[in-house]
Amino acid sequence: MATALAPTLTAADRCDRCGAQAFIRARLAGNMELLFCAHHGRSHLDKLRDVAEEVIDETDRLHQSQD
Template sequence: MSSLLSPEVTIVAELTERCDRCGAAAKLVVTLTSGGELAFCGHHANRHSDDIVKVAERIVLEDGFEWAGK
C-alpha cells in the first residue's frame, strides 16, 4: 500500500543508526506506512529513493545529507 500524501520529512543533527542493508552509518531513517522502520546509508537511500517515498509515513534525514528523493 502506498501513501497518497507526501511523507513527513524531519532533519536531525546526527543519526546513530546503521544501514539495515550494509551496516554503514545511516543517513536516512524511514518509518513505513505498514509499520516498522528501516535505516539507509547515503548510497542505499539515494539508490532506493523512489521506493522509499512510496512506502514512507515519516523520513528522518541527517543534516547535510543530499537525498535524491527530496
C-alpha cells in the first residue's frame, strides 16, 4: 500500500530479481529494501507483507493512461 509521503519508484529503479522496472518496494528491518517488478513482486507479495516493515505497491501505474 503506497502512502502520500512514500517516494515514487522511477524507471531507474530495477527489480532485484530480473532487472526489469521496479513497481514494488519492500522496506525491511535494518534500513534494507528489496525492489521487484510487477511479476516478481506479485508472486512474493504475501510473504513480503509478512516480513517487511512497509510495502509500497505501485503496480496500478501499469494501467494508467498516458494522456
